[in-house]
Amino acid sequence: MTQLDLDERRSTEPPAKLGRPLDVTRDADILDAALDVLAEEGFDGMTIDMVAARAKAGKATLYRRWPSKTELVIDAVACMKNSDLNFEDLPDTGTLRGDLVAMIKPPTIRDAEKKLRVMAGLISLIARNPELAEAARVAVIAPRAEINRTFLQRAIDRGEISPDVDIAMVSNISPSMVTYRTMMLAKPVDREFLISLIDKIILPSVGLGAAA
Amino acid sequence: MTQLDLDERRSTEPPAKLGRPLDVTRDADILDAALDVLAEEGFDGMTIDMVAARAKAGKATLYRRWPSKTELVIDAVACMKNSDLNFEDLPDTGTLRGDLVAMIKPPTIRDAEKKLRVMAGLISLIARNPELAEAARVAVIAPRAEINRTFLQRAIDRGEISPDVDIAMVSNISPSMVTYRTMMLAKPVDREFLISLIDKIILPSVGLGAAA
DNA sequence: AAGTTCCGAAACTAGTCAGTTCCGTATATA
DNA sequence: TATATACGGAACTGACTAGTTTCGGAACTT
Structure with a gap:
């Protein structure tokens, strides 16, 4: 089950006729909590109780919304997609080096580091769970290369x-x-490493060694 | 406990006076089995019973030699060091490109892939277990860079x-x-990827773009 | 206010697995 | 042959955790 499925499920029960409605923002809180725990403990170290406690929710609430731990994690990873970088407002400085350097911003780096910590907690599963692998690739792996592809093109x-x-x-x-x-x-x-990476590896590989 | 510790323990009980002696080759079998299971299942997916079964040993035998699952894995990783490449017989072709290309051999690639699968099964732990992280760095990570450093120097x-x-x-x-x-x-x-990597990234980064 | 629905908390079930213990056997020394 | 040691196998314990159920309360609708 994906976040899209959940949204669909809710849109078929219009604005909820009676009683307390399913709170969509609650989903986001829980998924965020899951990502935090995932980054700190890894998939196997993460327990449903940890996630529930972090989200100040009951364990039953989690199971009312996701059928299993694995599905919850898949959903959490899929929702990790655009926490920081929006594809619309990519820098466009007029030079390749300018674009690459403009991507070096503390919030972007922090965001990337958190995603990497989550990925680290999942890697051993990715080889054995194609659905999870796909979610991770779409949410974390592909976007990073896509941005660079855009700059290069x-x-x-x-x-x-x-x-x-x-x-x-x-x-x-x-x-x-x-x-x-x-x-x-x-x-x-850090910034120093990324600048070195750009000037010593990436630019030479596209023929901008000394000319830059 | 490390392999060195085990060797030491055995060297203090000279050639074993009575009864069946501790068989050192048995250790290697068990550690190999542990690496196999580790590569296939990851640390959390690996059970002591799996390792024992694969090594055709009793679970008790494993616990007679290592105090815990973690120690066994640390030892297994540490012993993974030189399964394929010996530092003595590195190629020396006279050119950087020649040296790098000479490292592209099917057995070397297979060896590296197995090590990477083991690493994948450990990564989520490495952030939380310094001893394991150190073993992995010494056995797997450092040697690969060290070879390249040698070629570059x-x-x-x-x-x-x-x-x-x-x-x-x-x-x-x-x-x-x-x-x-x-x-x-x-x-x-595969070979194609590695050749591209050498010619399109590594050589340009050291100023051998077209001249090679 | 009445009725409905979801909530958090907590107790519970069932399965798994690290680590231990025990036992009958095999192999080596003497 | 007698003895000591390590073996493989199997039974066992204890802790942990995914997932379920129950329940009183809170919030929203009418």
């Missing part, structure tokens, strides 16, 4: 870089190295 | 690339992108 269109650049490969450099640095090396992803 | 020494190259950054490109591709994108790491 713009740069090609304006003639800044060669159209022969392997966009698929280059757009994954930053997600790969940020993820590895966080999850494997446990080192901070 | 050689290239600097022979004047092939500039001494200003950020070795720490460049030596992590390949581990990062291979890990991400495997764990997040669930795409195969």
Whole structure:
């Protein structure tokens, strides 16, 4: 069951005729709590009681809305999609380097780090749960590369870089190295690291080595 | 308790005076079984019974040798160190590209993939268990970057690339992108991908874009 | 106010699994 | 052969947790 399914379910029972209506904002609170616990404990370390306590809800309430722990987590991951970056207001500075540097903002970095912590808690499951894997890919993994793809395509269109650049490969450099640095090396992803990444790896790979 | 501790314990009871001696090769079988299960199920999915069954051993035997599941896993990870690549016989072809390409061998790739599957099953724990994190870093993470560092240093020494190259950054490109591709994108790491990685990302980042 | 529905809290069920104990057997020394 | 030791297997304990049920109360509708 996905968030969309829930919305649908509710739209078929119009504005709720009698008694207290199902509160949609309650769903969001619970999903947020689930993400917090997930980031701190991982999937197996997370218990339904933890989530209920964090959301100040009863365990029964969670089971009234989601049929199982797994479905709750899938839904939580799917709803993690656009917590920070809106695709509409991406920077457009006129240069590839300008666009990439403009993405380095503390809130964006924090958002990415939380998502990575959630991902870390899920990875061992992803190999065995295709539905969860799909939710994670759509919500977390794809958007990061998509933004880079957009920047690169713009740069090609304006003639800044060669159209022969392997966009698929280059757009994954930053997600790969940020993820590895966080999850494997446990080192901070700070502005200095990201600037180095742009100037020493990404720009040279598109032929903007010294010209930038 | 580490493998070293076990060896020590055994060396203090000389060649075992009476009865059946503790069989050191039995340890290796059990640790291998643990790695197999770990790679397939992840830490939380792995049970002691599974490991015992796979090693054709009794559960009690495992607990005679390791005090807990966690210690067993830490030991297994630590022993994963040099299953394939020996630091002595690294290729030395005379060019950076030659060295990097020479590392692309099916057995090496398979070995790396298994290690990555084990890592995937551990990541959510690594954030909460420093001892395990250290074992994983020493056995899996550090060696991969170390090899690249060696190749890069050689290239600097022979004047092939500039001494200003950020070795720490460049030596992590390949581990990062291979890990991400495997764990997040669930795409195969084949020869074609690795060649592209070398020619399109790594070599340009050290100033060998077209000259190679 | 009456009726309905959802709520949080808590008790409960059932299954799983880490870790322990026990036992009959196999293998080595002496 | 007698003895000591570690073995595999199986039964057991205790803790934990997913999921269910129950219940009194709160909030909304009419």
